[in-house]
Every structure is written in C-alpha cells, then in structure tokens.
Amino acid sequence: xxxxxxxxxxxxxxxxxxxxxxxxxxxxxxxxxxxxxxxxxxxxxxxxxxxxxxxxxxxxxxxxxxxxxxxxxxxxxxxxxxxxxxxxxxxxxxxxxxxxxxxxxxxxxxxxxxxxxxxxxxxxxxxxxxxxxxxxxxxxxxxxxxxxxxxxxxxxxxxxxxxxxxxxxxxxxxxxxxxxxxxxxxxxxxxxxxxxxxxxxxxxxxxxxxxxxxxxxxxxxxxxxxxxxxxxxxxxxxxxxxxxxxxxxxxxxxxxxxxxxxxxxxxxxxxxxxxxxxxxxxxxxxxxxxxxxxxxxxxxxxxxxxxxxxxxxxxxxxxxxxxxxxxx
Ligand code: UDP
Numbered sequence: 001x002x003x004x005x006x007x008x009x010x011x012x013x014x015x016x017x018x019x020x021x022x023x024x025x026x027x028x029x030x031x032x033x034x035x036x037x038x039x040x041x042x043x044x045x046x047x048x049x050x051x052x053x054x055x056x057x058x059x060x061x062x063x064x065x066x067x068x069x070x071x072x073x074x075x076x077x078x079x080x081x082x083x084x085x086x087x088x089x090x091x092x093x094x095x096x097x098x099x100x101x102x103x104x105x106x107x108x109x110x111x112x113x114x115x116x117x118x119x120x121x122x123x124x125x126x127x128x129x130x131x132x133x134x135x136x137x138x139x140x141x142x143x144x145x146x147x148x149x150x151x152x153x154x155x156x157x158x159x160x161x162x163x164x165x166x167x168x169x170x171x172x173x174x175x176x177x178x179x180x181x182x183x184x185x186x187x188x189x190x191x192x193x194x195x196x197x198x199x200x201x202x203x204x205x206x207x208x209x210x211x212x213x214x215x216x217x218x219x220x221x222x223x224x225x226x227x228x229x230x231x232x233x234x235x236x237x238x239x240x241x242x243x244x245x246x247x248x249x250x251x252x253x254x255x256x257x258x259x260x261x262x263x264x265x266x267x268x269x270x271x272x273x274x275x276x277x278x279x280x281x282x283x284x285x286x287x288x289x290x291x292x293x294x295x296x297x298x299x300x301x302x303x304x305x306x307x308x309x310x311x312x313x314x315x316x317x318x319x320x321x322x323x324x325x326x327x328x
Contacts, residue, residue: 001050003027003067005110007058007101008074010037012180013115013173013217017072018042020221022050029064033057035089036077041180058097059089068108070228073101074115076150080143080269081186087145094149095156102160102168111167113228114157116235118174119147123273128243130279131172131235141271154235161233169227174239174278178217178298179305184316189214192250193306196257197314206268208247211275215240216298219291226287239278240291256299 004021008014009030014037021028022045030042030053045051056062058075076093077083083090098114105112121129122137137147154170161168177189184194192202215238223238244252250263283289306314 001025001027002069003029004070004072005029005031005064005068005104006072006074007031007097008037008076008115009053010034010039010041011074011078012041012178012182013176013220014074015041015180016178016217016221017074017224018045018051020225022048024225026050028052029054029068031056031058031062032075035086036079036082036182036185038182057093058100059092060100062100062104064104064108068104068110071101071105071110071112072115072224072228073098073112076115077146078117079182079185079187080146083146084142090145091149094146094153098153098156102156102166105168106160106164106166111169111228112157113169113171113224114153116154116170116172117146117150118172118237118239118276118278119143120151120154120172121276122147123271124276127275128241128277128279129237131237131282138271142269143271158233168233169230170233170235171224171227172235172237172278173220174215174237174276175212176215176217176220176239178302181302183306183309183314188212188246188249189253189302190306192253193257193303194314196253196259196261197306199259199261201262201264202250202253203266204246204250204263205266205272206246207265208250208263209245210268210272211243211245211277212249213240213243213277214295214298215291216293216295216301219293223283223287223289226289227283230287232286236283236286237278237280238283238289239280240295241277241280242295243275243277244295252295252299256303
C-alpha cells in the first residue's frame with residue numbers, strides 16, 4: 001500500500017485530498033496544527049485504519065515513521081484575513097515548513113508536491129496569467145507574507161529538485177470553492193453565502209469590477225492528482241478560466257439563494273488584485289486536464305452544503321479567534 005503524507009489535512013483542500021487518496025487506495029497520514037484547519041473536515045476518516053492524524057506544526061522538524069511515497073504540502077493559512085492575523089506563521093509554514101518537508105522527501109526518497117498559488121503573480125499586469133509570467137508582487141504589503149512565502153517555496157522546491165534530485169511538483173492554485181470552506185474565513189464565496197443565509201447584505205469590496213475565476217474543488221483535486229503522478233517538475237496552473245466580476249458574482253449568489261439581499265460597498269483591501277484568470281494551456285497539454293464542473297453546478301452543491309450546517313455554525317465566530325497564542 002502506498003503511503004502519502006498530506007499537510008494541512010484538516011483544511012479545505014487538504015481534507016478533500018485526504019478523501020481522494022483514501023478512495024484511490026492509499027494509506028493517508030494527515031498532519032495539521034489546527035490553527036485554521038478544522039477536525040470536523042476529517043472526522044469521518046478517523047475510524048479508518050488507512051488513515052492516521054498527527055497534530056503538528058510543520059514549521060518545526062517533521063518526523064514520520066516508516067516509508068513514504070508521496071508528500072503533499074498544503075499547510076498554510078490561505079485566506080487574506082487569516083494571514084493578516086498570523087503573518088509570521090504564514091511566512092514560516094511556506095518557508096521553514098517547506099524546507100522541513102523537502103528534507104523529509106529527500107530522506108524518504110518520496111516525491112513531493114507543493115501547493116503554490118496564483119498569488120505568486122500578485123496584481124498581474126499580464127492577462128490571463130501563464131506560468132512564464134514572473135508576477136507583480138508587493139513584498140511588504142499585507143499580502144506579501146503569503147505571496148513571498150509561496151515564491152520562496154517555489155524557489156527552494158526547484159533548488160531541491162536541481163541540487164538534490166528530489167522529485168518535486170509545483171501546482172499554482174487559483175481561487176477554489178466547495179464544501180468545507182470556512183463560513184467565516186473572509187473569502188468572497190463563503191462571505192456572500194453566509195450573509196445570504198443570515199439575511200445580511202452582501203459586502204462588495206471596492207466597486208466590484210475586480211475579477212476572479214472560480215474552480216470547483218473536485219476539479220482542482222483531479223488536476224493535483226494528475227500532476228503528482230506526472231513527470232513534470234515545473235509549475236502548472238490549475239484553475240477554472242471562467243472569469244467573472246465580483247459584482248456579477250454577488251448577483252449570482254442572490255439568485256442562487258433566492259433571497260432579496262442588497263449589496264453594500266466596502267473599501268477595497270490593500271493590494272487586492274484587479275483581475276485574475278488562469279491560462280491552463282500547460283495543464284491541458286501535459287495533464288490532459290481541464291475543469292468539468294461549471295459554476296452553476298458547483299455553486300449549487302456548495303450552497304446545499306452550507307445550508308445543511310447547523311444554525312450555530314452559521315453564526316459561529318472565527319473558531320480560532322485566539323490567534324494570539326501563535327505569536328512568534
Ligand atoms: N470580496 C468582496 N466581498 C467580501 C469578500 C471578498 O467583495 O465579502 C472580494 C475581494 O476584495 C476580492 C475578491 O472578492 O476582490 C476575492 O476575494 P477572496 O478573499 O475570496 O480571495 P482573493 O482572490 O482576493 O485571494
């Protein structure tokens with residue numbers, strides 16, 4: 001049985017990856033320090049003998065007993081409001097954490113895939129963004145802690161590949177959505193759906209003309225699975241190129257939820273990218289991958305998930321509000 005370590009296992013993407021690898025017949029070792037992750041995302045796996053879980057911060061030395069075939073490094077705060085609250089943890093997990101996991105991959109002879117991001121392109125001046133674009137990132141802005149950690153992550157991953165011959169894969173993930181996103185993580189989709197379900201106005205930041213391109217989580221997981229099993233070591237964009245303005249997106253959510261909420265306008269966060277759309281030519285040609293689930297279908301599934309949550313959860317504050325204890 002092949003053994004895979006998934007960091008960030010209790011997070012949105014990490015938990016879906018755990019499910020996928022269990023389904024494919026792997027032994028899955030999940031790791032998470034639960035700062036932004038939530039055990040409720042993986043509690044259905046605890047009864048399985050093919051699944052084990054370590055509560056550990058990968059910024060510190062990582063020890064896993066036994067053989068490892070694959071490592072997927074998905075631990076990181078990933079939502080702007082999270083990494084604004086825990087900027088140093090964000091920098092450490094992308095840099096020190098990646099270094100530890102590359103060292104682990106080297107010592108075990110494992111292949112490692114790291115989760116990079118469209119944020120390496122910053123506020124892009126090229127549209128759509130392909131993998132050869134170097135980006136437009138403000139290193140000292142509020143998003144810099146995430147963007148630069150991920151850029152460092154790519155650099156050290158390539159260095160372990162070229163210098164140590166470690167088998168590495170880099171996926172650049174664009175906006176992704178689906179069940180198990182945290183309702184209160186501040187990102188646009190859970191924010192809008194949560195507001196609609198609570199009967200609040202939908203908050204559009206700026207004038208709503210900024211664009212994003214949203215990928216349904218199952219499509220993303222399929223792209224990642226294919227990349228891991230490919231022999232391609234350079235970065236690959238995985239995302240859905242179907243681009244929409246945030247104002248149009250708010251309208252779609254209002255229609256979907258059948259509510260008559262209004263929209264209210266709030267200030268645009270600093271360095272909020274004006275446009276974002278993946279060029280997925282590389283994923284199409286190398287992985288034979290493209291998204292299959294359109295936004296109407298994906299939003300419906302996601303809405304049904306959020307609707308099924310308890311009322312308490314709908315009103316739950318950030319359940320990790322005590323970020324203070326992670327100061328370092
Ligand atoms: N946004 C918004 N209202 C919200 C939350 C987000 O208008 O309540 C906007 C945000 O300013 C950004 C876009 O939606 O332009 C996507 O934001 P998100 O935080 O989901 O992810 P990002 O792509 O910026 O990392």
